[in-house]
Amino acid sequence: MSLPNDFWRSVLKRGFRSMAEEESLNDVKKQFQQYSTHNYKPLPVNLIKGDGVYVWDEEGNEYLDFIGTYSATAHGHLNPAVVKALKDQLDSVAVVSRAFYNAEVGLFCQALAEYCELDMVCPMNSGAEANETCIKLARKWGYTVKEVPDNQAEILVFQDNFHGRTTTIVGFSTEEAYKHNFGPFTPGFKVVPFGDIEAVKAAITPNTVAVLGEPIQAEGGIIIPPKGFLADLRRVCTENNVLLIWDEVQTGFCRTGKRFAWQYEDAKPDLLAVGKPLGGGLLPVSAAVGRKEIMEVFQPGDHGSTFGGNPLAAAVAITALAVMEEEHYAEQSTAMGNLMRSLLSNLPYSQIVDVRGKGLLIGFEVDETVDTVKLSANLTKNGILTKETRNRTFRLTPPLTIPEGIVREAVGRIDAAFAATI
Numbered sequence: 303m304s305l306p307n308d309f310w311r312s313v314l315k316r317g318f319r320s321m322a323e324e325e326s327l328n329d330v331k332k333q334f335q336q337y338s339t340h341n342y343k344p345l346p347v348n349l350i351k352g353d354g355v356y357v358w359d360e361e362g363n364e365y366l367d368f369i370g371t372y373s374a375t376a377h378g379h380l381n382p383a384v385v386k387a388l389k390d391q392l393d394s395v396a397v398v399s400r401a402f403y404n405a406e407v408g409l410f411c412q413a414l415a416e417y418c419e420l421d422m423v424c425p426m427n428s429g430a431e432a433n434e435t436c437i438k439l440a441r442k443w444g445y446t447v448k449e450v451p452d453n454q455a456e457i458l459v460f461q462d463n464f465h466g467r468t469t470t471i472v473g474f475s476t477e478e479a480y481k482h483n484f485g486p487f488t489p490g491f492k493v494v495p496f497g498d499i500e501a502v503k504a505a506i507t508p509n510t511v512a513v514l515g516e517p518i519q520a521e522g523g524i525i526i527p528p529k530g531f532l533a534d535l536r537r538v539c540t541e542n543n544v545l546l547i548w549d550e551v552q553t554g555f556c557r558t559g560k561r562f563a564w565q566y567e568d569a570k571p572d573l574l575a576v577g578k579p580l581g582g583g584l585l586p587v588s589a590a591v592g593r594k595e596i597m598e599v600f601q602p603g604d605h606g607s608t609f610g611g612n613p614l615a616a617a618v619a620i621t622a623l624a625v626m627e628e629e630h631y632a633e634q635s636t637a638m639g640n641l642m643r644s645l646l647s648n649l650p651y652s653q654i655v656d657v658r659g660k661g662l663l664i665g666f667e668v669d670e671t672v673d674t675v676k677l678s679a680n681l682t683k684n685g686i687l688t689k690e691t692r693n694r695t696f697r698l699t700p701p702l703t704i705p706e707g708i709v710r711e712a713v714g715r716i717d718a719a720f721a722a723t724i
């Protein structure tokens with residue numbers, strides 16, 4: 303394969319979009335095979351258009367997007383208000399560096415801090431970076447405020463955690479495939495069982511600076527901790543002068559039916575990692591958000607990101623937050639999530655062993671008799687796009703804008719896919 307002679311000119315003259323529209327699924331597969339690293343295993347669909355809950359392939363087949371970009375398209379595809387904010391911002395300026403002040407970024411930091419009920423924001427791009435930022439903040443706080451001896455800081459993390467893919471973060475993953483052949487890893491992390499408050503207590507030492515966890519483990523298979531665990535963890539952290547860091551990159555921004563999942567138990571964090579839907583489904587926007595006493599440890603030069611905190615991202619993110627608030631995403635997520643889980647629970651298949659989740663963060667788990675590859679293919683055939691997370695659990699994380707009629711239709715399609723599989 304090689305590029306046609308007039309490729310570069312065509313990009314500028316005809317426009318890239320019309321060139322992309324001429325590609326068949328087979329062309330795209332070949333390009334991915336030859337020119338893209340194989341770190342994903344995509345479903346065999348070539349998506350070229352999206353609108354709300356719907357996406358379409360190049361042949362015009364329509365699908366319901368039940369991965370929702372792993373929760374990042376909470377607003378649906380191309381939400382008109384967020385798209386308008388992006389276009390409007392493009393009339394003035396898109397990207398400047400943090401070497402200067404910028405009004406959009408100032409407003410963004412204030413709005414996000416207040417939305418999170420915390421004090422200060424460190425803007426980043428990806429979820430992994432937001433977590434890395436929290437880790438650096440917690441360590442520096444540990445040395446400069448808690449007075450932990452040099453290079454002795456410990457952070458507790460949980461079995462089956464998912465916090466991103468940097469070398470530091472995969473180093474404390476318990477998923478062998480995520481870390482095999484990628485070592486040596488950053489020291490200073492200790493893994494404890496998720497949901498086990500006694501194990502947390504036992505693992506804390508005078509050098510423990512933080513506990514980092516997800517209030518519901520999403521990638522881990524939609525794992526909800528025992529009732530009371532979030533509040534217990536908050537209490538234990540406070541008692542031991544240990545920071546509580548919630549990674550709400552996936553659970554945050556109304557996905558579970560509240561602004562943040564920690565609000566189910568009033569387990570307010572000291573540091574919070576947010577991302578995914580903060581970009582309104584258009585751009586990567588993330589942040590570490592936290593209490594002033596901790597955030598203040600960062601001095602000029604301590605941390606940074608070229609694109610973290612740019613005016614275009616700020617305009618998109620603020621508008622994304624405004625839409626969530628004004629259009630009552632939390633209530634919508636609760637109502638549609640309850641409906642979807644109850645409809646799924648009523649499906650007549652003993653092979654579905656569990657339907658769980660909060661709001662529109664839903665997993666349904668199937669037993670060993672179900673061929674999950676076949677089920678995935680049948681879901682696609684029936685116009686439902688989703689994949690397995692871990693532990694034979696299929697993830698359902700549609701846009702939070704999904705109307706009741708489509709929830710009902712989707713469960714009908716899942717029913718049909720199941721009937722065709724077993």
Ligand SMILES: *Cc1c(COP(=O)(O)O)cnc(C)c1O
Pocket residue numbers: 372427428429430431433464465466467516520521549550551552553577578
């Ligand atoms: C997706 C995710 C991340 C990583 O976000 P990226 O933007 O892919 O780096 C971190 N934590 C949680 C809980 C996530 O779901």
